[in-house]
Amino acid sequence: MLELPTFTLVTWGLATALTLFLLLRIFxxxxxRTYPLFTLYLGANLLQTIIGVYLYQSYGFxxxxxxxxxxxxxxxxxxxxxxxxxxxCYRILGxxxxxxxxxxxxxxxxxxxxxxxxxxxxxxxxxxAVITLDMSLEASIATWIVGLLLFARYYDVAVExxxxxxxxxxxxxxxxxxxxxxxxxxYVQAYLNSWNYVSSAAFIGILLxxxxxxxxxxxxxxxxxxxxxxxxVYQLLIPQVNRKLSALNRQLSQFWRAESSKP
Amino acid sequence: MNVVFYxxxxxxxxxxxxxxxxxxRGAAQRKSFxxxxxxxxxVPSPVNNMAQIRQSMDPADFEFAKAKGGRxxxxxxxxxxxxxxxxxxxxxxxxxxxxxRVARFIAVLSPExxxxxxxxxxxxxxxxxWRLQVIKIRLILGLIPQPQLTALWQMxxxxxxxxxxxMAKLGERAALAAELALQSEKQ
Numbered sequence: 001m002l003e004l005p006t007f008t009l010v011t012w013g014l015a016t017a018l019t020l021f022l023l024l025r026i027f028x029x030x031x032x033r034t035y036p037l038f039t040l041y042l043g044a045n046l047l048q049t050i051i052g053v054y055l056y057q058s059y060g061f062x063x064x065x066x067x068x069x070x071x072x073x074x075x076x077x078x079x080x081x082x083x084x085x086x087x088x089c090y091r092i093l094g095x096x097x098x099x100x101x102x103x104x105x106x107x108x109x110x111x112x113x114x115x116x117x118x119x120x121x122x123x124x125x126x127x128x129a130v131i132t133l134d135m136s137l138e139a140s141i142a143t144w145i146v147g148l149l150l151f152a153r154y155y156d157v158a159v160e161x162x163x164x165x166x167x168x169x170x171x172x173x174x175x176x177x178x179x180x181x182x183x184x185x186x187y188v189q190a191y192l193n194s195w196n197y198v199s200s201a202a203f204i205g206i207l208l209x210x211x212x213x214x215x216x217x218x219x220x221x222x223x224x225x226x227x228x229x230x231x232x233v234y235q236l237l238i239p240q241v242n243r244k245l246s247a248l249n250r251q252l253s254q255f256w257r258a259e260s261s262k263p
Numbered sequence: 264m265n266v267v268f269y270x271x272x273x274x275x276x277x278x279x280x281x282x283x284x285x286x287x288r289g290a291a292q293r294k295s296f297x298x299x300x301x302x303x304x305x306v307p308s309p310v311n312n313m314a315q316i317r318q319s320m321d322p323a324d325f326e327f328a329k330a331k332g333g334r335x336x337x338x339x340x341x342x343x344x345x346x347x348x349x350x351x352x353x354x355x356x357x358x359x360x361x362x363x364r365v366a367r368f369i370a371v372l373s374p375e376x377x378x379x380x381x382x383x384x385x386x387x388x389x390x391x392x393w394r395l396q397v398i399k400i401r402l403i404l405g406l407i408p409q410p411q412l413t414a415l416w417q418m419x420x421x422x423x424x425x426x427x428x429x430m431a432k433l434g435e436r437a438a439l440a441a442e443l444a445l446q447s448e449k450q
Contacts, residue, residue: 098376105378121268139272142279149286154385155371156364159290171283179276182269226372234373238380241366245387248359249394 011200016049018207022214029217037080037087038166044080048073071130078137081170085141088167089148092159095226098234099155107147111140135181138174145171165213169206176202345402352399356392363388 023042026032032039051073059066089107093100118136145167152159159167180198329337366384370376 096371098373099371102376102378102381118272135272139275142276142283146279146282146286149283149290152290153286155367157371159287164287164290168283168287172280175276175280175283178279179273182272182276228372228374231373231375234369234376237369238366238377238384241362241369242380242383242387245359245362245384245391249387249391 008196008200011197011204012049015200015203015207016046018204018211019046019049022207022211025211025214029214031214031217035084035087035091035166038084041077041080041084044077048077071134074134075130075137078134078141081173082137082141085144085167085170088163088170089144091163092148092152092167093157096155096157097228099151099157103148103151106151107144110147111143114143115140131181131184135178138178138181142171142174142178145174162213162216165209169209169213173202173206349399349402352395352402356395359388359391 019042023039023046026035026039026042052070055066055069059069089103090100093103115136118139119132149159149164149167149171151157177199180202328340332340363384370381
């Protein structure tokens with residue numbers, strides 16, 4: 001641990017203390033029932049730090065074994081963060097069954113395309129493959145979150161402030177990590193310590209955002225379930241609306257042509 | 264790593280951050296969906312002013328003013344007509360947007376939605392908005408083809424009215440269903 005710069009140790013310590021504080025708050029306010037996977041993600045993060053401290057104390061920071069184990073635990077944390085993201089997505093759109101099914105299809109497809117294309121175009125060497133994988137996962141998580149919030153915006157769906165803040169934090173964290181990985185991958189040697197600083201600073205900022213957002217007990221976050229119509233209403237009305245909109249567009253295109261053909 | 268990919272990925276990452284903030288803005292202030300929410304509010308429709316708008320755009324009126332009013336009147340009339348037409352386009356757009364909002368409302372409250380129908384509506388709305396903007400710019404720069412514009416407006420107004428009627432019927436059905444449920448609970 002001694003080979004690590006003091007500033008790195010300080011940021012790690014601060015991030016760990018904040019995570020611990022947030023977890024305690026979540027348990028005391030009963031929020032783990034509302035956000036179980038998000039709680040699991042924070043727990044996984046804490047566990048990763050404990051494992052990291054043990055590994056770096058036993059094997060050193062700049063050994064191959066430490067590197068491998070560090071990235072393996074990171075893979076687990078990213079996967080649990082993916083689950084937490086899915087939980088947030090479900091909490092925002094899940095009660096609207098129709099658009100939720102559509103959003104899942106679209107977001108999984110978009111996330112998959114981003115994951116595969118980042119892996120395909122980003123890979124350069126086996127040494128950095130794990131960073132490329134991390135980058136791909138971060139890119140897909142960010143795509144899910146942004147796609148979900150765009151969906152909610154398009155359909156005018158109200159998002160609970162706390163859920164929105166958790167979503168914003170998860171999305172920002174993924175974007176920061178993605179950009180950080182990109183710079184690290186390119187300027188690997190010169191950027192080695194800065195990678196840790198940027199990563200830790202972003203995480204501390206987001207932990208503060210979550211701590212501020214999650215300050216009320218669980219009872220305050222119970223959302224009302226909307227009364228859904230029968231499926232026939234959609235099947236009956238929407239094709240009519242689309243036909244009308246299409247006719248309106250045709251009318252507009254006639255107007256357009258009339259305008260264009262003027263001398 | 265490919266240089267092109269690197270710059271594309273950095274730009275995409277920054278774009279994602281921007282989109283994230285844009286998408287989350289005002290998310291908590293949106294109204295929740297229920298049958299009494301703002302989703303079904305009527306927008307002020309230009310249907311009530313149709314007669315006056317038509318009158319102001321009547322070519323006969325224009326010819327008469329040209330014959331009787333001397334040199335300055337036709338130019339002033341042209342400016343006025345352009346202004347009215349622009350207002351008219353704003354009203355058409357409002358009607359269109361209102362119909363889209365109602366359609367989204369129906370989609371959100373439906374247990375099943377068709378991706379092709381949703382995609383089609385997004386596509387139509389994008390084309391409509393783009394064309395409307397171009398027509399607006401052309402109107403500011405040029406002349407007004409009156410018959411096409413009136414037909415366009417009538418389409419938008421009929422769509423808005425039809426949607427409002429349908430939503431009113433839906434509201435009645437929902438009220439009836441609630442009443443029936445209440446009666447069965449009492450029994």
